[in-house]
Amino acid sequence: MxxxxxxxxxxxxxxxxxxxxxxxxxxxxxxxxxxxxxxxxxxxxxxxxxxxxxxxxxxxxxxxxRQPVAQIIGGRMFCGRMFRVTPDVLDPRPETEELVAAALEEPFENALDLGSGTGCIILTLLAEQPSSHGVGAELSEAALRVARGNARRLGIDVCFILSDWFSAVEGRFDLIVSNPPYISAAEMETLQPETRLWEPRMALTDEGDGLGAYRTLATGALAHLVPNGRLLVEIGPEQGAAVSGLFQHAGLENIRIRPDLDGRDRVVCARAPAD
Structure with missing residues (x-):
């Protein structure tokens, strides 16, 4: 042997x-x-x-x-916690930890995560600020089952809802976060097989120019943010200027681009007006 x-x-x-x-x-x-x-x-x-x-x-x-290792072994570490991963959800990336780090720079009472997938973003935020409340919105029922299972295993109280972006979301939040599909349809064939063949396509691309989700987020954000509330989104490395422009046009303020550890544009941060 x-x-x-x-x-x-x-x-x-x-x-x-x-x-x-x-x-x-x-x-x-x-x-x-x-x-x-x-x-x-x-x-x-x-x-x-x-x-x-x-x-x-x-x-x-x-x-x-070319099945991803996380799917084979059934999980991925994200911000120090293990999350179950299946072919129904996006495999959590280290780059997304930058979005979480940016969100945790300020306290929040209630947070909304749009396109939750595994739930790794909203569950990490609530684990780090356990007095806060959170909602995770997701269009895929299969992904919601994975997210709810992750919440149970981690012992975190969160409300997951079936929603096409803001469509079923009620109320206002002082923090909205999202890692939306930002790969353009033209770029899909350039992806590694682990991503292109095994991860849910709807979590990767908008089947357009890669900015469709940001247009929706920009349009609906102010109706769901409290005054001075924050909107933070993960982006592709070349999308900082375009997403910032969409947010500015929608009336969001204090827009800035935050790089990841490799120096690439990774997170766009914005605020609702204070009054």
């Missing part, structure tokens, strides 16, 4: 041959998953016999088909 170290090395060679960009990292994560271990625990078992060949074979076969 092969050891953990030998198994990881063989899995990495197999994934590399399949064109996977991060074969060593993925091999380690999938080997840990197959053995029922946390990835950081694998180091303690490198010389031990590896007991889970059948489970690893299934995981490696899925990865060779």
């Amino acid at each position: 092969s050891t953990f170290a030998e198994t990881i090395a063989a899995a990495a060679r197999r994934l590399r041959a399949a064109g996977i960009e991060t074969p060593e990292r993925d091999a380690r994560r999938l080997t840990a998953f197959a053995a029922g271990l946390a990835p950081e625990r694998v180091t303690l078992h490198l010389r031990d016999p590896f007991p889970a060949g059948t489970a690893l074979e299934a995981a490696l076969s899925a990865r060779e088909r």
Whole structure:
């Protein structure tokens, strides 16, 4: 029987041959998953016999088909918490943590997350400010089931609703956040297979120029923000000027663009007028 170290090395060679960009990292994560271990625990078992060949074979076969690792193992860490991930929801990205960080720079009493997906944004915000209240709006019933399950597992009280952006949203909020579909239809074919083939298309593109969701958000924001309330959205790296212009035209104020850790435009922040 092969050891953990030998198994990881063989899995990495197999994934590399399949064109996977991060074969060593993925091999380690999938080997840990197959053995029922946390990835950081694998180091303690490198010389031990590896007991889970059948489970690893299934995981490696899925990865060779370019299924994302998060879907294979069923979860992704986001802001220090594990969120269940399925093909019905967008895989949480590290870049989205910048949106959460920006939102947490000021306290809030009630927050609205539009296009919740896994619920990772609104659930993280409420976990970090447990005295606050939140609503997550999502058009996909399958995604809502995933988000509600994540809320139960994390023990966070939140209201998830089925809504096409603002259509079923009631009331006003001092914080609105969203990571909307911002990839243009023309760009979809350039995406990696892990994204293009396995993640929900409606969470990726508006089937237009990539700005459709921002137009909707700009149009409806003031009716759902309290005076001086904040609107924060994640954007593609080339969309800062266009989204800022849409927000300014809609009457939002104090508009600024916040970069991610790589220096790329990532979040547009705006406010409702104070009176």
